[in-house]
Amino acid sequence: MQKEEILKLPISYKNIRLIRLNLPQKEQFVSGIGVRNSRKALIIEWEDDNGTKGYGECSCRPDPYYSDEFIEGAIALVNQFIVPFLKQNQTFGDLLKLLDKIRGWNFTKAAVEMAALQVIEQNTGKSPFQLLQNKPLAHVPVGISLGLYTDVDRMKKVVKNALETGYKRLKFKISPKVRVDFFEEINPMLFEADTFVSFDANGSFGENDLDIFHYFANTYQSMIEQPFAPTRFDILSKVKKEHPEIYICYDEEIKSIGDLIKLHHLGMLDEVNLKVGRVGGVMKSIEIIQYCAEHNIPCWIGGMFETGIGRTLNLRMASYLPNARAHDLSPSDRYFLEDIVQPNVQMNNGLVNMESLKNCTIQPNLIDKYTIDQKTLTRIC
Known part of the structure; x- marks a missing residue:
């Protein structure tokens, strides 16, 4: 499979659900960044016109101490600068162009891409892998x-x-x-x-x-x-x-x-x-x-x-x-x-x-x- 073929794969958009989770850990974890007792995560659920759902996880922290991204900012980015520009039908390449236009915010963009790719793979059996x-x-x-x-x-x-x-x-x-x-x-x-x-x-x-x-x-x-x-x-x-x-x-x-x-x-x-x-x-x-x-x-x-x-x-x-x-x-x-x-x-x-x-x-x-x-x-x- 060639990259051009992947970029031409279709992806429709009906709903995107932004889910904030708080998953308890078994024990406290301490690093040079700080102390963490639970995994606070943002999950992005992409649903297409056929009801097929894909999930992506935004891996940034809830604070800007590892990178300049943080969960509340990621939610605002998806809400203001990604979803309003999605079309009912587009190609995967169109989605990547939209994401590439945004400087930085890689964790957030990766989660959107991951959710879309799950939908595409379920529908077509094709994947960038x-x-x-x-x-x-x-x-x-x-x-x-x-x-x-x-x-x-x-x-x-x-x-x-x-x-x-x-x-x-x-x-x-x-x-x-x-x-x-x-x-x-x-x-x-x-x-x-x-x-x-x-x-x-x-x-x-x-x-x-x-x-x-x-x-x-x-x-x-x-x-x-x-x-x-x-x-x-x-x-x-x-x-x-x-x-x-x-x-x-x-x-x-x-x-x-x-x-x-x-x-x-x-x-x-x-x-x-x-x-x-x-x-x-x-x-x-x-x-x-x-x-x-x-x-x-x-x-x-x-x-x-x-x-x-x-x-x-x-x-x-x-x-x-x-x-x-x-x-x-x-x-x-x-x-x-x-x-x-x-x-x-x-x-x-x-x-x-x-x-x-x-x-x-x-x-x-x-x-x-x-x-x-x-x-x-x-x-x-």
Whole structure:
């Protein structure tokens, strides 16, 4: 299938429903961004003229602390700058042109695209995933993201459980305030295990925090994700020039194919954490995956603690990356007391069986249970 064929696929519009959810977590999660006790999410339901429904999840946070998007702003964007310009009938390419006209707001645009693509695939059996050359994996390797800890015994217990569960990667959240002595205590567990270990700073390090940064870079000789704020390329450039051996994974810097190509041409690109929402959706992600494949750039799929709606999409994308060590896509029961898809996204010894995802269906009763607000935008004519 060619890209032009995908762009010509029809999509009609009858209703768009904006659903705000609040999904309770099993336990508190702490990172360099802040503390989270539940997943506050925006779900977009697209209904066409035939009554076919598709769902997309806006992966932005409720606050503008990870990116400049936030849920209330996303709702306003869809309400004011997307829905009023939809036609009763259009092509998928027409929809992308409408979304591309909007600068930024990638998480929001990705959710709209995802909802429309679900409708298109149900109606035609065709999907942009058919543009990818690799045969999808039957089993996708996944890792676990571990937060910041204030209790070393709790940290040891969580690490021990993660290793025994079989995750293919343990990724620790770190910040300038991280307890290095805690890592000194768990290092025997990490060094003895046959599990890849990496770190994620969520852009929390600055010029005055490099001693702690170098501790992790030198002790583990492993990937450090997003050590500096995406606006502080000067610090990143300085550190890479002084210590070219440091291996950095990019996350928030890459919001488009242009960002990726820029970093690659500057010789600064070691690895890419690709978040489908952050780059604007499935079509944009496929473009980045193809570039990474052509230039031998390691790439894997990251998550934003999505519900099963976004999680299954991310895993589908991950299945087309056969060389990735692991993806940040832990199963639903790792985070939520109850997901909105059933059965939950499940894992066995660090692997998600992609065949099992075909049975994951959205449960309207669970969406209703965790809905805190909703609004239906209906076509007037």
